[in-house]
Every structure is written in C-alpha cells, then in structure tokens.
Amino acid sequence: MITFESIRWKNFLSTGDQWTEMQLNDIASTLIVGTNGAGKSTLLDALCFGLFNKPFRKINRGQLVNSINEKGLKVEVCFSIGKDEYRVFRGAKPNVFELYRNNKMVDQDAAAKDTQKYLEQSVLKLNYKSFTQVVILGSSTFVPFMQLGASVRREVIEDLLDIQIFSDMNTILKDRIRGITTKNKDTIYLKNIAEERVSSQEKLINSLKEINTNRKKEKKDKFKLNETKIKEKETKKKLKKEKLIEVEAGCQDIETHRTLLQGLRDKQTENKTELKRLTKEIKFLETHDVCPTCTQEIGDGFKETRMSSLTSTGSGLTNDAEELEGNINDALDIIGEIEKICEEMYEMRSEISSLDRDIIRLEKDNLNIDQEISEMKSPKIDLEVEVLDGLKKDLETVSQDCASLSETLDEYQVVSYLLKDSGIKKQIIKKYIPIFNNLINKYLHSMDFFANFTLDEEFNEVIKSRFRDEFSYSSFSEGEKQKIDLALLFTWREVARMKNSAATNLLILDEVFDSSLDASATGELLSILLKLGGGTNLFVISHKGDILIDKFKRCLRFEKVNDFSKLIEEE
DSSP states (O other): OEEEEEEEEESBTTOOSSOEEEESSSOSEEEEEEOTTSSTTHHHHHHHHHHHSSOSSSOOHHHHBOTTTOSOEEEEEEEEETTEEEEEEEEETTTEEEEEETTEESOTTSOHHHHHHHIIIIIIOOOHHHHHHHHEEESTTOOOGGGSOHHHHHHHHHHHTTOHHHHHHHHHHHHHHHHHHHHHHHHHHHHHHHHHHHHHHHHHHHHHHHHHHHHHHHHHHHHHHHHHHHHHHHHHHHHHHHHHHHHHHHOOOHHHHHHHHHHHHHHHHHHHHHHHHHHHHHHHHHHOSBOTTTOOBOOHHHHHHHHHHHHHHHHHHHHHHHHHHHHHHHHHHHHHHHHHHHHHHHHHHHHHHHHHHHHHHHHHHHHHHHHHHHTOSOHHHHHHHHHHHHHHHHHHHHHHHHHHHHHHHHHHHHHHHHHSTTTHHHHHHHHHHHHHHHHHHHHHHHTTOOSEEEEOTTOOEEEEOTTOOEEOGGGSOHHHHHHHHHHHHHHHHHHHHHHTSSOBSEEEEESSTTTTOOHHHHHHHHHHHHTOOTTOEEEEEOSOHHHHGGGSSEEEEEEEETTEEEEEEEO
8 A cells, every 4th residue: 555644845836945745644634725826736736746757737847847936846755655665856957856765765877767667667556647546536637537548547447456567567578579589580590591501511421422432433443444454464474474485495595506606707717717828828839939938949849739738728628618607607597596586585574574563553553442442431521520410419409499489489479368458457357347336336326326337348338327228428417427537536446445556545636526516416425535434644625615624634725925835734
C-alpha cells in the first residue's frame, strides 16, 4: 500500500517563495475551500507534477512557475511503501528531479526518464492515468474512466490488478525475441557459411584424392611399363650373351697369329736382303773381271760357276719370297677375321653392359615408383583432413547454437502468447470482471442509481434498467454520469485494496459536490465517503464550505494575499 505522508511546494502557480506544506496522512477527512483562483486545486497539480512531471489540469509546464518570481519552482512529495520511505523532489528553473529511498538518492547517474520509469513501474506501480483513476475524481479537465479509450481502460485495470507486469514482461520479451531472432539469423548465416566451408574442404580433399588416384595409376602404369622393358632387355641380354659365347668359342688367340705374322715378315725381310746381296754379287761378277780387294783376275769359269750358284740360290729365295708373301697374306686375313670377331665381341659386351645399365636404371626407377605409391597419401591431404575436422567441429558448434537459439525462440514464442492480452491477463481479468460489476452496482445502488451496470472483458459498458432497456454512459445526465464515475472510483480503490497493488490512503475529490449532484446524491456520497475507513485520508475540494464544513475533521482554506496563495488551517 502507498501511504502518502506529506506534500509541499513553492513558486508553484500562484504560490510564492514560501513553502506551502500539507500533511496527507494525519487526518481522516479534510475539506479544502477557497474562492476561485485562491489556489485550492494547486494540491492536485503539485501532487501530479511531483510524481509524474505533469500537472493534473491542462497547464503548460512553463505556466507552472510562479509568474511573479519566475524561478525556483519546487515540489516535494513524501510517501511510504511498507518499511521503505520515499521522497520525490522535482523542480523547474532550474530543472531538478531527485528520488530518494530511505534518505538515499536512487541511481544518481541514471537519466531522468529512466528514473521516472523506475518510479512509475517499480515504486508506485502506477502511471499517470491509473493514478488519477484511483486517487482523484472531479474537475472539468479530468477524464473519467468511461471516457477513456479502450487501451487506456485496459492499462488502468492492469495496474489495479497488478498484471501490468505481464505487459512489461511481454515488452522485455519482445526485445529479447527481436534480439534472439537477429542472433538466430546471424547464427543461421554462420551455419550456412560453415556448411559451405565444410563442403568446399570436402571437395578439395576429394579432388586431391582423385589427383592422387590418377597419379597412383600413372605410377603403376609406368611401373608395369618398366617391368615390360626390363623383361625385354633381360631377354635381349640373354641372347647377346649366348651369341657372345658362340663368338668367343670361334675366336683364336690373335697374339699368336700376330707373332707368326711377325716371324713371316722377318723371314721376308731376310729373304729380300739375301736376294739384294745375290743380285749385287751377280751384277758385280757381270761387270768386273778383277777383284777390287785383292786385284786378282776373276776367271770366267769361276764367274760362271759362281753366277750359276748365285742364280740357283736367288731362284730358291724368290720362290721362298712368293711363299712367304702368300703366308703373310693368309696370316693378315686370319688376323683381320679375328679382329673383326673381337670388334663384334666388344660391341656385344658394350651392348650387354648398356642393357645392364638400362635394367639397373629401370629397376631403380621402379623402386622409387613403389616408394611413391606407398607414400601416395601425401602430408598435404593429411593437413587438409585436419582442417576439415576443425571445420566440422565449428559446424557442429554453430549447429548446436542454432538449435539452442531456435529452441529458446520457440519457448519465447510460447511465453509471448501467454503474456499477450489474450493470454494470462485475459484469464485474470475474466476472473475479476464479476467482482468489478458487483462492486460497481453496489456503489450505484447506494447512490440510488438503480440500473444494472456491467463491464465486459473489453471494458465496454452494458447498462440495463429494471425494465431491461439498454443504455450507454453517454445517454445519462451529468449527475448520473458522476454517480457512475464515483462508483467506478470506489470500485477501483476497493480492488486496489483487495490486491494491495495500487492501494493508497489518499483520495481527492475536486469540486464533486459543486457539480451535478443533487442534495440527495450529495448526502448519499457523503455517507459513502465517511464510511470508507481502511486508513483512507479523504481530501475534498469545494466551494460549499459552509454546507460541508461540519462533515469533516479538518478544514483548510486558501486565500490570496498580495497576489500569492496562502494556506490557512481553520479551527
């Protein structure tokens, strides 16, 4: 329950630079009187300005500052809720807004609008509209419940039933839904990217594997080709070796033939030398008759005999020379044949050596190929597989986040449905509608207004007379409307008291008794007011002080003194 304790103001409207202070909880009933313009309704404006930064009446903020002093507007409202004491201090020229809880300023760093929001939602749990429907009734600027729009009616009822929290929760939830929806979209985007990365990495690995497969096939094909070449060269080598053995078997020792040839050539040289000597001697005998050495005459018989012998010997040497020539030619032919065979053997050995080198090269090549095939799963693929594993983990993480966000979003949507006007609030309101209607009709009957007044779940009125004729609020006279307004005011206060939500000690009626109520209705209203009890502190603003003064425990009078309003408490 909100217990308003005191209010004071200065430089507010017609009030000057001196504090005007009013206790709000010490007297059960207070009558406030004064002439027009004396300032008796200043209480309403000061109270609403202090709590909600706007006056009760339609007055511009700039007009609230006393027109004579033109500065230093200050309003202070003190109230308690449970064990906590609150003080609201608000001013203009200069602007001031301070909220104290147990003499400690609340969140001095917060912006004024945030502090105001905290005051209305967390402390008072009432906004301006709801406050005026529960605490204040009257004046021409006041908009009664029945003249409020459907949304504002709902707002007032929600405050009374303390279910505005569901709307606040729904507002917070909508922000969270927007936030998580955005986050979910971002997560889905990240998931799509992660999926694309995994797909691209898998394609890369498959491509590398395909390349390796092709390379392996190429290597295997080359290995087989090398094996075929090795077999071919081995066969060729075998044939060469077999032929070499045959050639080697038919090949004689060439050095023996060369020694024999040299012997024949030596004999040929000796034969030629001997033939030259015999020819020279024959020529000498033919041309000389005296020996040059001994100067003896050479006889014809000797010459003949000697020349015959030399000729015979020369003939034999000539025959030997021809034979030697033939033998030498034969030896040369044999040696030529042997050299030809040896050359062929060298070529064959060279070919065999070349084949051996080719076979070794091919075998070495196949060893390398075999090694490459065995190591064909290259380190690059292993690294790419590791990258893929990391990308899959990232995808799993973001997928889990996405699933979690989707689940949370689904839960939020369910809660949002429950927090809508058609959800929990509707069920609570539906439960209280009969209570509202019973209380409204109770107070209407106490004011001799005999009609059945009901509000539906959309807070539209259905009014039926005892003859079941249907009426609307606008179809009644001003006095009857005021009775309905009063019945609604009392009902809302009773509901607030029952719910302990917007319950408050303060009730202010502004010129209610001065308007359309007849004498009978005035008496009935007074009877209701004086029986309210429950810690209610009633303030009635009226011009009919002479008629009403004996009905109240305290009378406060506002007067104009030197153009400034002054509060006087009458004895």
